[in-house]
Amino acid sequence: MEPETNETSYRYSKNNLNDTDSKKEFAESAETAETAADSESYAPDANVSDSPAAEPAVYSAPESVADPALLKTYENAHKIFTTLFDEIGKVIVGQQEVVEQVMIALLCNGHALLESNPGLGKTLTISTISKVVDLSFNRIQCTPDLMPADITGTTIVEEHGGDKKFRFEHGPVFANIVLADEINRASPKTQSALLEAMQEKQVTVAGHTYPLDKPFFVLATQNPIEQEGTYPLPEAQLDRFLLKILVPYPDYKEELEIVNRYTAQSSPATSRGISKDTLVSLQKLTKDVPIAEDLKTRTIQLVIKTRDGGAIEYGASPRASIAIILAAKARALIHGRNYVAEEDVIAISYPVLRHRIILSFEAERSGVTPDDAIEDLLIDAGFLKPKPQENESSGLRAKLPFGAKK
Template sequence: MSEDLRSVYSRAPEIFQRLRKEIDKVIVGQDRAIEQLLVSIIAGGHALLESNPGLAKTLLVKTTASCMGLDFSRIQCTPDLMPADITGTTIIDEIGGGKKFRFEPGPVFSNIVLADEINRASPKTQSALLEAMQEKQVTVGNKTYALDRPFFILATQNPIEMEGTFPLPEAQLDRFLLKIFMEYPTMDEELEILERYTIRAEPKVSPQVSKEEVIALQKLCRDIPIADDLKRAVVNLVLATRNWDGVQYGASPRASIGLILSAKARAFLQGRNYVSKEDLHVMAYPVLRHRIILGFEAERKGLTRDQVVGDILKSLSL
């Protein structure tokens, strides 16, 4: 381990504590969603946040970006949004009587990209994000442009306004490391929201970590060991989704990779240098809930994907 990585590793608990404290200045409650969003970033994956309107999905992403000192851009997805509006376009400049082609980067050229209400964009525009999400690069015309690191797509959608939307295809959903649900606040949390946003001045946050430290934390996360029996448990879990009653299509190998990486990131956030069974249990839901497709009969009976994941975990004693 290099001297720089060793320094970041020794300060990791303090960095994570400062991050949470700063995010909590703006976001009330939502502890599980905040933890899972940080897990996604430390593990180097993209995240899809889903909740009913008004539960601070966009605010959480913007606050996290501000606290991490990373470049941030926002794409407000609408049906008329075009791929070039995301990736950028080639412009012709007239210089000294001649013409020169110049590439004008789009909002995807940032560290954290918020794709707000991603399911309102057309399938053609949604597909423009695929190369960026998987390969961290963008191809425009016959040229390929590398994206700056770290790079994350943090997308939002709400499940109740489906008119005029385009559900994400399974191939694109599979590229999100986590699907994060945000819940309604409790009575005490909502009272605190009223206190914070109707009486006091709106809270401000400041960067608590640098871009270089984020990259170092991602490298350190991968070095956290995981026992062989837990690796086998992950594979058994993913295999079970492909043969479980009521599941039409199970999770891909990308789910196995994602579950181990996210479990490592959760252990790292909690100050442990090993992965526990609890890490796998907790992270199985956001890793798998968007990667399994239920059959018609299961959906007719009202079975949810989280219920299926819970039943499989129980059967495997995880």
């Protein structure tokens, strides 16, 4: 369980895309975001005096732009995401954090792995987001007999009037969003077919290289409790995923709403949210969100601490540092801030690191989870305060000495 922070909880707005005024405001926001993202005027050069009150006292906001047009751009980006989440909320009940993290992956042009017990809406969440963002979508149902050619495509022979020629038949990987459902049911050979696509954004078949559609995202799902007939993803492929997102069970009110909504005569539906071009513009804007040098330094030191031994057998690579900082920028943009705050780093460290660290045998035997280890690292790095109940005889530190070399 992730520790509580001071971050403001996500709230869906009451805007409706079917409303004429909302449509107009949304279109203006998207246009402003696209225009500003294509410019080169994001360099921080002045102070921002309206920092959110919820920010930790130990962290001061970095210098940022005072250009009213740019500040308006960040506000418009926040409105865009608020409208998107409102549309997604018509189909997905609750799961705000899951939806937010998937959107963070899209803003970072990265891939995400969703893990949960069966029936918690992983597939529905991904398909709904693809509709709202107006991206082409293909689904791959992974099974043990799935072949690499079933994913990438294959070369076929066509005959017309006695003439034979080869033609490449595109596989389902040629889409903006590819859902690899139950990816751990596919064989290692088939799983490896996704490696080049995820990393290089291209596939090679019969010696020919074919570029994939842009933007390109792989959103995969897996069920942790099903062991028979599954093939755990290798570390090399896990590292290709920007985030590993855990989907929790709904609470009573959410489950009641799910039952009411999906036992009615009409099924919930969504409207198109933003265009592909707007998403690309928001991706550019994400990279321009400023982050203070001291916060960047502490974030890198946090990742380096994963390699210090103790409960963690194998730590995270520099790719994790890149992922945390970029994902923190995306989270700040979603929340309407034009700078990265400490709470962004705290919130995003869990989905970035939980699949990039391997616990030692002693830690696993003691019941330590990856999230436990990440929480302890955040405490060591000064991002979190130790819990009051943690003392010499209780708590995670009593189970295993973190940070101690073996």
